[in-house]
Amino acid sequence: xxxxxxxxxxxxxxxxxxxxxxxxxxxxxxxxxxxxxxxxxxxxxxxxxxxxxxxxxxxxxxxxxxxxxxxxxxxxxxxxxxxxxxxxxxxxxxxxxxxxxxxxxxxxxxxxxxxxxxxxxxxxxxxxxxxxxxxxxxxxxxxxxxxxx
Amino acid sequence: xxxxxxxxxxxxxxxxxxxxxxxxxxxxxxxxxxxxxxxxxxxxxxxxxxxxxxxxxxxxxxxxxxxxxxxxxxxxxxxxxxxxxxxxxxxxxxxxxxxxxxxxxxxxxxxxxxxxxxxxxxxxxxxxxxxxxxxxxxxxxxxxxxxxx
DNA sequence: CTAATCTCTCTAGCAACTAGAGGTTCAAGG
DNA sequence: CCTTGAACCTCTAGTTGCTAGAGAGATTAG
Numbered sequence: 232x233x234x235x236x237x238x239x240x241x242x243x244x245x246x247x248x249x250x251x252x253x254x255x256x257x258x259x260x261x262x263x264x265x266x267x268x269x270x271x272x273x274x275x276x277x278x279x280x281x282x283x284x285x286x287x288x289x290x291x292x293x294x295x296x297x298x299x300x301x302x303x304x305x306x307x308x309x310x311x312x313x314x315x316x317x318x319x320x321x322x323x324x325x326x327x328x329x330x331x332x333x334x335x336x337x338x339x340x341x342x343x344x345x346x347x348x349x350x351x352x353x354x355x356x357x358x359x360x361x362x363x364x365x366x367x368x369x370x371x372x373x374x375x376x377x378x379x380x
Numbered sequence: 381x382x383x384x385x386x387x388x389x390x391x392x393x394x395x396x397x398x399x400x401x402x403x404x405x406x407x408x409x410x411x412x413x414x415x416x417x418x419x420x421x422x423x424x425x426x427x428x429x430x431x432x433x434x435x436x437x438x439x440x441x442x443x444x445x446x447x448x449x450x451x452x453x454x455x456x457x458x459x460x461x462x463x464x465x466x467x468x469x470x471x472x473x474x475x476x477x478x479x480x481x482x483x484x485x486x487x488x489x490x491x492x493x494x495x496x497x498x499x500x501x502x503x504x505x506x507x508x509x510x511x512x513x514x515x516x517x518x519x520x521x522x523x524x525x526x527x528x529x
Numbered sequence: 530c531t532a533a534t535c536t537c538t539c540t541a542g543c544a545a546c547t548a549g550a551g552g553t554t555c556a557a558g559g
Numbered sequence: 560c561c562t563t564g565a566a567c568c569t570c571t572a573g574t575t576g577c578t579a580g581a582g583a584g585a586t587t588a589g
Binding site: 417 | 565566567568569
Binding site: 317 | 485
């Protein structure tokens with residue numbers, strides 16, 4: 232049986248976070264010592280590792296809750312698991328595309344800011360200007376409004 | 381003079397968000413009508429466009445506050461602006477790298493979950509397992525703890 | 530047995546908004 | 560001129576995923 236501190240070290244999840252996960256029902260209520268301190272078995276470590284890794288993969292706690300719920304019913308089709316993972320993949324791909332557009336814009340900004348004074352520097356100008364939206368990240372149109380003057 | 385609603389439509393920033401930005405000092409307190417309603421001039425639109433675009437680029441409100449502060453002193457060197465933009469670029473590149481690792485892991489997960497039952501599906505197993513960390517996104521070592529059993 | 534180190538609960542805070550309650554002001558139509 | 564309805568006001572509280580601190584109790588090493 233591990234105390235919460237050992238579990239925190241072993242899992243890489245901080246103590247208040249573990250208690251938080253218990254509070255919101257991601258982890259079952261831990262056993263307690265006679266003095267009311269939490270005690271964990273090995274499977275808590277597994278569950279925490281699962282949560283931690285899923286968080287690193289960008290799953291929300293809600294998605295993780297779903298996955299954990301599914302894994303408690305191991306005879307079902309993994310259709311739902313697959314759907315969750317695919318949705319997650321799409322979200323990740325979207326984030327990557329967006330960040331790559333942002334990266335090239337930042338690079339252009341830095342190129343234009345070559346040691347001059349702010350009044351000559353294009354960074355702030357570029358940031359105030361939406362004319363690049365269509366070319367750079369206008370794929371999701373609802374995110375880029377025209378600011379016509 | 382624009383009312384807050386028109387400004388919201390023109391800028392693509394929601395009304396409560398505009399008020400929030402005023403509250404935290406990103407926007408100066410707006411002029412008011414005799415009946416206490418906010419009135420904005422054109423330059424508020426520019427400032428909001430700046431904030432909005434910078435937010436889209438992933439700048440935090442604190443970084444934006446810095447940038448706005450700098451742009452109020454246009455005679456200085458843009459050294460600081462450049463530094464902020466470069467730091468932001470590094471952060472964006474890090475996020476992209478991380479997301480790409482996550483993407484390939486999700487793809488592998490989905491491949492392994494080919495229509496079977498959950499007990500045969502590797503998604504959950506992969507998520508509970510840190511053995512791929514070194515290969516996939518172990519660049520930032522402090523994020524991947526061994527969970528040896 | 531005592532001191533140091535955990536751990537407990539509870540409350541409050543972070544970013545960056547969003548939503549709602551309950552009340553006021555404005556612009557247009559009759 | 561008056562009314563109606565949309566837009567606005569302030570204020571509080573909620574969101575997600577934690578993190579920090581206070582003040583009290585538990586456990587363990589020497």
